[in-house]
Amino acid sequence: xxxxxxxxxxxxxxxxxxxxxxxxxxxxxxxxxxxxxxxxxxxxxxxxxxxxxxxxxxxxxxxxxxxxxxxxxxxxxxxxxxxxxxxxxxxxxxxxxxxxxxxxxxxxxxxxxxxxxxxxxxxxxxxxxxxxxxxxxxxxxxxxxxxxxxxxxxxxxxxxxxxxxxxxxxxxxxxxxxxxxxxxxxxxxxxxxxxxxxxxxxxxxxxxxxxxxxxxxxxxxxxxxxxxxxxxxxxxxxxxxxxxxxxxxxxxxxxxxxxxxxxxxxxxxxxxxxxxxxxxxxxxxxxxxxxxxxxxxxxxxxxxxxxxxxxxxxxxxxxxxxxxxxxxxxxxxxxxxxxxxxxxxxxxxxxxxxxxxxxxxxxxxxxxxxxxxxxxxxxxxxxxxxxxxxxxxxxxxxxxxxxxxxxxxxxxxxxxxxxxxxxxxxxxxxxxxxxxxxxxxxxxxxxxxxxxxxxxxxxxxxxxxxxxxxxxxxxxxxxxxxxxxxxxxxxxxxxxxxxxxxxxxxxxxx
Numbered sequence: 001x002x003x004x005x006x007x008x009x010x011x012x013x014x015x016x017x018x019x020x021x022x023x024x025x026x027x028x029x030x031x032x033x034x035x036x037x038x039x040x041x042x043x044x045x046x047x048x049x050x051x052x053x054x055x056x057x058x059x060x061x062x063x064x065x066x067x068x069x070x071x072x073x074x075x076x077x078x079x080x081x082x083x084x085x086x087x088x089x090x091x092x093x094x095x096x097x098x099x100x101x102x103x104x105x106x107x108x109x110x111x112x113x114x115x116x117x118x119x120x121x122x123x124x125x126x127x128x129x130x131x132x133x134x135x136x137x138x139x140x141x142x143x144x145x146x147x148x149x150x151x152x153x154x155x156x157x158x159x160x161x162x163x164x165x166x167x168x169x170x171x172x173x174x175x176x177x178x179x180x181x182x183x184x185x186x187x188x189x190x191x192x193x194x195x196x197x198x199x200x201x202x203x204x205x206x207x208x209x210x211x212x213x214x215x216x217x218x219x220x221x222x223x224x225x226x227x228x229x230x231x232x233x234x235x236x237x238x239x240x241x242x243x244x245x246x247x248x249x250x251x252x253x254x255x256x257x258x259x260x261x262x263x264x265x266x267x268x269x270x271x272x273x274x275x276x277x278x279x280x281x282x283x284x285x286x287x288x289x290x291x292x293x294x295x296x297x298x299x300x301x302x303x304x305x306x307x308x309x310x311x312x313x314x315x316x317x318x319x320x321x322x323x324x325x326x327x328x329x330x331x332x333x334x335x336x337x338x339x340x341x342x343x344x345x346x347x348x349x350x351x352x353x354x355x356x357x358x359x360x361x362x363x364x365x366x367x368x369x370x371x372x373x374x375x376x377x378x379x380x381x382x383x384x385x386x387x388x389x390x391x392x393x394x395x396x397x398x399x400x401x402x403x404x405x406x407x408x409x410x411x412x413x414x415x416x417x418x419x420x421x422x423x424x425x426x427x428x429x430x431x432x433x434x435x436x437x438x439x440x441x442x443x444x445x446x447x448x449x450x451x452x453x454x455x456x457x458x459x460x461x462x463x464x465x466x467x468x469x470x471x472x473x474x475x476x477x478x479x480x481x482x483x484x485x486x487x488x489x490x491x492x493x494x495x496x497x498x499x500x501x502x503x504x505x506x507x508x509x510x
Contacts, residue, residue: 006031006196012063021047023220034197036207039217040438041408053087054080084164088154096143101125104157128156148179167198241440249471254453256290266319268308278304280482291459293473296502301482302462306429310336342420346431352416355405360386362404367422389418410441427458466495480504
C-alpha cells in the first residue's frame with residue numbers, strides 16, 4: 001500500500017533571466033518521513049524549497065504543487081504557512097532582545113479586549129516546548145540562550161505556526177556535538193508526532209544516521225530518490241557530483257620540512273574576566289610542507305590560539321612565538337600577513353569576504369603591496385592575479401566583476417582561499433575550511449590544501465569535523481579548555497583517540 005504524500009512537486013520548472021534553475025523536477029515526500037535533500041551548491045535545492053515555501057509567486061513557476069493532498073497555488077510564505085509548510089532557515093530569524101515566548105509569537109500575537117493576551121503567549125509557548133521535552137524558560141531573552149537552544153526555539157516557533165511539513169536548512173551548521181544530539185532527539189520526536197521533515201545538509205554522516213529517504217539534485221534536475229538504507233556514501237557522492245570519486249580525501253604524499261612556526265608556553269588572558277585564560281601554556285610546532293590539524297570541542301581555545309599567534313591580542317598574550325627561526329611578536333594581523341602568514345577565517349561572510357564587492361576586488365584585497373606602485377593600483381597586475389587565481393582554483397563565474405555574494409558557498413570559499421594564496425604565504429591557517437561547503441567543493445578544497453603542502457607551505461587546519469581532521473592531517477594537536485591535551489600522529493588518528501583528549505578523559509603527561 002502506497003504511503004500518503006505530504007508534498008508533491010510535479011514537473012517544476014523555474015527560470016531566472018531565461019536560464020533554467022530547475023528543469024522539470026518532480027519531487028515526492030511521504031507523510032511522517034525525514035527526507036534528505038542533497039546536492040552541490042547551485043544544484044537547485046534552495047530554489048525548489050523556496051517554491052514550496054511560497055517565496056516565488058506561482059505565476060513565475062511552471063508545474064503543480066500539492067500539500068497534504070491538496071493542490072495549492074502559493075504566492076507568499078504566509079500562504080505556505082497556512083497550508084502547514086514552514087521553513088527553518090540556516091540564518092536564524094530571532095530577535096535577541098525579545099523573550100523566547102515573544103519570538104515564538106512574533107507577527108502572530110493574540111489579543112484580548114484590544115490588548116496582547118500575554119497569559120496565552122506564555123502558556124502556549126511553554127506547552128509547545130514541553131511537547132518537545134525542552135526545558136527552556138519562555139521569559140528568558142533569546143540572546144542568553146546557546147545557539148543550539150535558539151535553533152530549537154525556531155523549530156518550536158514553526159510548530160506553533162501549525163507546521164505539518166518542516167524544512168530544515170543546514171540546521172547543524174553552527175552547533176556543537178551535544179547540541180546536534182539534542183536537535184536529532186527533537187527531530188525524531190517530531191517524526192513520532194507525524195510531522196514531515198525535509199532535511200537539507202552537506203554533512204553526509206547526518207543523512208545516514210537520521211533520514212528515511214534521500215533525494216539528490218544536480219544542475220537543476222532531480223537525479224535520484226532512494227531509501228537511505230539502500231545507498232552508501234560513495235554512491236551518494238557519485239550522484240551528487242556526476243562522476244565516480246575514488247577517494248574523498250586526496251592521498252598525495254607530503255614531505256614535512258623544517259619547523260617554520262612554533263609557539264612555546266603560549267597563553268592568552270581572557271579579554272573580559274581577569275585571572276582567566278582562554279589559552280593556557282600551549283606549546284606547538286608546525287613544519288613546512290605539513291598539514292597539522294587542531295581539534296577540540298567548541299570553546300577549547302583553538303581559534304583564539306591561532307588568532308593570538310598572528311597578532312589579534314598583542315597585550316593579552318605571553319610566551320614565545322618563533323617564525324623561520326627568529327622570535328616574533330606580531331602587533332596586529334597585518335604584520336603576520338606581511339611576514340607570509342595567511343588566515344582563512346571561520347566566518348567567510350563576516351570576516352573573509354566583502355560580499356557586495358567584486359570577485360576581483362576580494363581576490364586582490366590582501367595582495368595590494370604586490371600589485372600597487374607608488375600607492376597606485378596596477379590594473380594589469382591585478383587582472384593577471386585575478387585570472388590566475390580563478391583558473392587555478394576553478395572558481396565558477398561568468399565574470400570577475402560579479403559580486404562575490406552571487407557565488408555558491410563553495411565558490412565563495414574558493415575566493416577566500418584565492419585571496420590568501422595570492423599573497424604567496426609560507427604558513428596558511430584554515431579555520432573550519434569546509435563549513436557550509438558541498439561535497440564536490442570540499443574535495444577541490446582538500447586538493448588545494450595538498451598541493452600547497454607539496455609546495456612547502458605549512459598548513460594549519462582548525463576543524464570540528466573529525467573525519468576531515470583524520471582524512472587530511474599528517475599530525476593532530478587536541479585542545480581542551482584552553483590547554484594542549486594531546487598530540488597524535490597519523491597512524492594514531494581515530495575518532496575515539498581524538499575525543500578522549502577533546503573531552504579531557506585523558507591528557508598529555510606533564
